[in-house]
Amino acid sequence: MTNRQxxxxxxxxxxxxxxxxxxxxxxMPVPDAAKGEVLIKNLMLSFDPAMRGWMDDKPSYLxxxxxxxxxxxxxxxxxxxxxxxxxxxxxxxxGMVGWQEYLTAGPQSMFPxxxxxxGTPPNIALSVLGGTSLTAYFGLLRIGEPKAGDTVVVSGAAxxxxxxxxxxxxxxxxxxxxxxxxxxxxxxxxxxxxxxxVDYKSExxxxxxxxxxxxxxxxxxxxxxxxxxEAAIENAADNARFILCGSISNxxxxxxxxxxKNMFYxxxxxxxxxxxxxxxxxxxxxxxxxxxxQWLTDGKLQWREDIQEGFENIPKTLxxxxxxxxxxxxxxxxxxxx
Amino acid sequence: MTNRQxxxxxxxxxxxxxxxxxxxxxxMPVPDAAKGEVLIKNLMLSFDPAMRGWMDDKPSYLxxxxxxxxxxxxxxxxxxxxxxxxxxxxxxxxGMVGWQEYLTAGPQSMFPxxxxxxGTPPNIALSVLGGTSLTAYFGLLRIGEPKAGDTVVVSGAAxxxxxxxxxxxxxxxxxxxxxxxxxxxxxxxxxxxxxxxVDYKSExxxxxxxxxxxxxxxxxxxxxxxxxxEAAIENAADNARFILCGSISNxxxxxxxxxxKNMFYxxxxxxxxxxxxxxxxxxxxxxxxxxxxQWLTDGKLQWREDIQEGFENIPKTLxxxxxxxxxxxxxxxxxxxx
Numbered sequence: 001m002t003n004r005q006x007x008x009x010x011x012x013x014x015x016x017x018x019x020x021x022x023x024x025x026x027x028m029p030v031p032d033a034a035k036g037e038v039l040i041k042n043l044m045l046s047f048d049p050a051m052r053g054w055m056d057d058k059p060s061y062l063x064x065x066x067x068x069x070x071x072x073x074x075x076x077x078x079x080x081x082x083x084x085x086x087x088x089x090x091x092x093x094x095g096m097v098g099w100q101e102y103l104t105a106g107p108q109s110m111f112p113x114x115x116x117x118x119g120t121p122p123n124i125a126l127s128v129l130g131g132t133s134l135t136a137y138f139g140l141l142r143i144g145e146p147k148a149g150d151t152v153v154v155s156g157a158a159x160x161x162x163x164x165x166x167x168x169x170x171x172x173x174x175x176x177x178x179x180x181x182x183x184x185x186x187x188x189x190x191x192x193x194x195x196x197x198v199d200y201k202s203e204x205x206x207x208x209x210x211x212x213x214x215x216x217x218x219x220x221x222x223x224x225x226x227x228x229x230e231a232a233i234e235n236a237a238d239n240a241r242f243i244l245c246g247s248i249s250n251x252x253x254x255x256x257x258x259x260x261k262n263m264f265y266x267x268x269x270x271x272x273x274x275x276x277x278x279x280x281x282x283x284x285x286x287x288x289x290x291x292x293x294q295w296l297t298d299g300k301l302q303w304r305e306d307i308q309e310g311f312e313n314i315p316k317t318l319x320x321x322x323x324x325x326x327x328x329x330x331x332x333x334x335x336x337x338x
Numbered sequence: 339m340t341n342r343q344x345x346x347x348x349x350x351x352x353x354x355x356x357x358x359x360x361x362x363x364x365x366m367p368v369p370d371a372a373k374g375e376v377l378i379k380n381l382m383l384s385f386d387p388a389m390r391g392w393m394d395d396k397p398s399y400l401x402x403x404x405x406x407x408x409x410x411x412x413x414x415x416x417x418x419x420x421x422x423x424x425x426x427x428x429x430x431x432x433g434m435v436g437w438q439e440y441l442t443a444g445p446q447s448m449f450p451x452x453x454x455x456x457g458t459p460p461n462i463a464l465s466v467l468g469g470t471s472l473t474a475y476f477g478l479l480r481i482g483e484p485k486a487g488d489t490v491v492v493s494g495a496a497x498x499x500x501x502x503x504x505x506x507x508x509x510x511x512x513x514x515x516x517x518x519x520x521x522x523x524x525x526x527x528x529x530x531x532x533x534x535x536v537d538y539k540s541e542x543x544x545x546x547x548x549x550x551x552x553x554x555x556x557x558x559x560x561x562x563x564x565x566x567x568e569a570a571i572e573n574a575a576d577n578a579r580f581i582l583c584g585s586i587s588n589x590x591x592x593x594x595x596x597x598x599k600n601m602f603y604x605x606x607x608x609x610x611x612x613x614x615x616x617x618x619x620x621x622x623x624x625x626x627x628x629x630x631x632q633w634l635t636d637g638k639l640q641w642r643e644d645i646q647e648g649f650e651n652i653p654k655t656l657x658x659x660x661x662x663x664x665x666x667x668x669x670x671x672x673x674x675x676x
Contacts, residue, residue, distance in 0.1 A: 053606070060606040061576075225601065238399075244605050259597025263563065267582050267613035268391070268398045275605035 001028040005070040006099035006314050008055060014254035015322065016052055018315040021071065021099075029104045031081060037106035039081035040113060042097050043337060044122040046074040046130065047318050047330035049159075049223075052251040061277045071099040071314075074131060076122035077113070078337050092116040092337060094125055099314050101334065122337070127160060127329035128303040129292055131278055136164035136221075137288045138281040139243045141172075143274050144219040148173030151213050153232055156223030156248060157197070158185035160303070160329035165221045165245075166194055167301050174219070177212050179205060179228055181324050188327075192302040206231035216240065225249045230260040233271065242273040252322055304328025339366040343408040344437035344652050346393060352592035353660065354390055356653040359409065359437075367442045369419060375444035377419035378451060380435050381675060382460040383652065384412040384468065385668035387497075387561075387659050390589040399615050409437040409652075412469060414460035415451070416675050430454040430675060432463055437652050439672065460675070465498060465667035466641040467630055469616055474502035474559075475626045476619040477581045479510075481612050482557040486511030489551050491570055494561030494586060495535070496523035498641070498667035503559045503583075504532055505639050512557070515550050517543060517566055519662050526665075530640040544569035554578065563587050568598040571609065580611040590660055642666025 002025050009022035031037035054072050057064045065072050075097040082089045084106070096111035097103060105113045116125050127133075146152060152169040156162040157178025169176045170193050178189045179198045186197040198208040209217065209231055216237025222229055225247030232242065250257055266273060281288070295301045306326045308317045311334060320326040340363050347360035369375035392410050395402050403410050413435035420427045422444070434449035435441060443451045454463050465471075484490060490507040494500040495516025507514045508531050516527045517536045524535040536546040547555065547569055554575025560567055563585030570580065588595055604611060619626070633639045644664045646655045649672055658664040 053602075061608075229601075244601075247602050247605065250602060256599040256602075258599050259601040261594040261596050263567075263582075263597040264391075264585050264588060264594075265613075266611065267585065267615070270399075270613050270615060270618065272610065272612040273604065274610040275603075275608050277605070277608060280608065 002026065003028045003100060003102045004311060005101075007068050008065045008071050009068060011057055011067070012052075012055055012252070015252040016055065016318065018319070020055070021315045023312075024070075028102055031083075031104040032106070033083040035106045035108055036084045037104045037109075038079045038084055038087050038093075038113065040077035040093060040097065040103050040105060041080045042075055042077045042101055042103070042334050043092070044076045044126060044334060045097070045099065045314065045317075045332045046126045047321055047326075047332065048074065048132065049246055049248045049251060049321050051318065052322070061279070070103075072096055073099055074126070076116065076125055077103070079113075080338070087113065087115060090338070092120075092122065101311065123305055123307065123331060123333075126331055127305045128164070128296060128301055129289065130160070130329070132160035132329060133164040133292055133301075134281070134285060134288055135245060135278040136161050136168055137292065138278055138284070139245050139276055140165045140168050140219070140221055142281065143243045143276055144169075144221065144241050146172045146174050146219055150174045150218040151177070151215065151237070152219040152221065153177045153179065153209065153213065153217045153235075154221040154223070155179045155228035155232070156246065157189055157194070158328075159223060159326075161245060162221070162223050163189070163192065163303060163328070164301065167192060168295075169219070169221075170194070171295060171300055177209070179224070185327070188304070200228065206234050209235040213237075219243065221245060223248060226257065230262060233260050233262045233265050236265060236269050236271050238269050240269060240271045242271055244273060244275040248322070306330050308332040340364065341366045341438060341440045342649060343439075345406050346403045346409050347406060349393055349395055349405070350390075350590070353590040354393065354656065356657070358393070359653045361650075362408075366440055369421075369442040370444070371421040373444045373446055374422045375442045375447075376417045376422055376425050376431075376451065378415035378431060378435065378441050378443060379418045380413055380415045380439055380441070380672050381430070382414045382464060382672060383435070383437065383655075383670045384464045385656050385659055385664075385670065386412065386470065387584055387586045387589060389656065390660070399617070408441075410434055411437055412464070414454065414463055415441070417451075418676070425451065425453060428676065430458075430460065439649065461643055461645065461669060461671075464669055465643045466502070466634060466639055467627065468498070468667070470498035470667060471502040471630055471639075472619070472623060472626055473583060473616040474499045474506060475630065476616055476622070477583050477614055478503045478506050478557070478559055480619065481581045481614055482507075482559065482579050484510045484512050484557055488512045488556035489515070489553065489575070490557040490559065491515045491517065491547065491551065491555045492559040492561070493517045493566040493570070494584065495527055495532070496666070497561060497664075499583060500559070500561050501527065501530065501641060501666070502639065505530060506633075507557070507559075508532070509633060509638055515547070517562070523665070526642070538566065544572050547573040551575075557581065559583060561586060564595065568600060571598050571600045571603050574603060574607050574609050576607050578607060578609045580609055582611060582613040586660070644668050646670040648672075
């Protein structure tokens with residue numbers, strides 16, 4: 001029995017490409033029963049912009065993926081061999097399963113596998129009930145502290161995190177404006193209940209935000225950085241909260257681009273700008289998940305999934321995040337549960 | 339009887355210069371007794387970097403100074419004519435007295451005059467017990483939330499605000515590093531009790547901060563912006579608080595300079611960056627002043643004053659702030675109290 005993996009074979013300089021990865025066939029890994037390890041067969045992979053950061057050799061909130069290590073990725077697998085009574089054979093697990101068909105993992109692993117709640121389909125666990133929605137939840141509610149009537153602007157609004165953040169802001173009674181690229185994504189956002197959208201491909205972001213937010217922006221949820229961030233600073237209200245979640249416009253820069261030219265407004269407008277990482281709120285996941293499930297059940301959360309297939313298509317599926325061709329949460333299916 | 343004023347006669351493009359101001363002689367203003375106005379003779383003016391921002395015609399926390407209006411400036415004056423029993427003749431008052439020998443002001447004025455606490459010398463009221471120290475107090479304590487043992491870095495540390503912020507951080511039990519320009523200023527800071535200094539004129543800020551802050555910067559009190567801000571982001575600890583107080587390196591830019599190239603660290607390191615204005619804490623001034631007076635009495639606050647003289651030297655005294663030639667709080671004396 002063999003295992004296939006996509007290894008990070010070189011660090012990208014600038015835009016990530018398929019040639020940064022190499023396919024490796026090796027023997028199936030053997031779980032160490034003494035360490036409580038199980039053998040996991042991967043079923044579905046999640047693709048997230050943050051993965052680009054893990055490929056760079058610089059200090060961050062997680063160590064970089066090592067050269068010739070299987071690329072790190074969240075996903076869902078199924079336990080196919082177990083001597084751990086907590087994760088019996090057949091259990092669906094979620095975690096950092098990586099770009100590989102099989103892996104072993106146990107409680108001492110860097111990312112111990114967690115059992116998926118009974119009956120949750122893998123795609124749902126990775127999309128509307130996945131890390132992107134938790135990221136939106138904690139960023140908006142814990143850092144943004146939205147109040148009913150606040151004007152909330154979300155960049156990357158058609159993405160998995162952005163669309164969740166925008167809809168949670170609507171649930172909290174805010175006026176919500178999304179920034180996205182192209183008519184199709186903008187139409188979907190309006191259909192999902194946003195008050196207005198800015199199409200950054202055809203409109204001047206700052207000018208449109210000035211029209212749409214006559215009293216200024218109270219909360220900016222940023223997934224993009226760059227021009228979107230500068231435009232939001234320009235149009236911020238006094239005491240605005242800026243939630244720095246991601247900066248997808250910069251992840252593939254070969255050399256770092258300068259920041260916004262209007263940083264002085266952070267002082268004059270008393271803006272509070274704060275970065276965060278979802279993992280910091282891990283203790284509160286149960287509370288967040290209960291809310292998300294309730295909103296989902298009530299029909300208040302819409303979402304889209306873009307499900308590719310095939311082990312051989314893994315590297316090129318990552319690229320879809322950065323050329324904007326994904327429509328909703330980017331996933332790739334490897335196998336069905338047994 | 340005549341009055342002399344320095345008017346803002348044109349808005350500076352880039353570096354402020356003496357030619358942006360013009361000297362005006364006019365008749366002495368007459369207070370309106372029905373409005374509770376008093377006639378004030380100016381004794382001492384305060385010079386603050388924020389004044390440069392008031393000269394630009396852009397939205398900010400105060401309206402811009404109008405063309406051909408006396409330049410706005412904080413200072414101390416003495417009531418020389420009064421029909422207001424709360425401010426009898428002879429009372430020393432502080433407020434936005436402006437670049438002029440005499441002014442009238444009352445409760446309905448944009449900046450109503452406040453009586454100086456009995457016995458406070460004008461220079462002390464404008465320096466160690468002035469707005470710069472209050473700015474340091476509220477920024478450091480309300481936004482920075484220092485804990486004993488935190489590593490605190492202050493840019494513009496030899497300035498009036500910076501030196502107060504650095505010493506208050508020492509009082510709170512922090513390790514404090516100041517960034518300043520030149521040996522003389524750095525020596526003074528070490529003498530005032532700072533743990534270390536970075537001389538930005540002769541040292542690489544980021545490299546020195548890396549050496550001096552092996553566990554990263556917990557709090558950065560920024561008066562400067564530009565390279566200092568970028569270096570502090572580079573060396574920030576996780577969950578650092580960045581207090582944006584001023585950005586003197588950018589105030590005289592003819593066109594806005596780009597922001598830090600390493601904004602992504604705000605996410606990876608979960609940095610909270612917040613701008614503020616002292617006026618927002620006006621309700622808490624009594625509490626702050628009690629603390630400052632106590633620390634002053636206990637010999638825990640050192641300060642320096644750079645007192646120029648002469649009405650004709652007002653515009654060129656402002657320039658001292660921007661070429662770094664001032665040593666401590668920049669003041670200009672116009673007259674002694676009667």
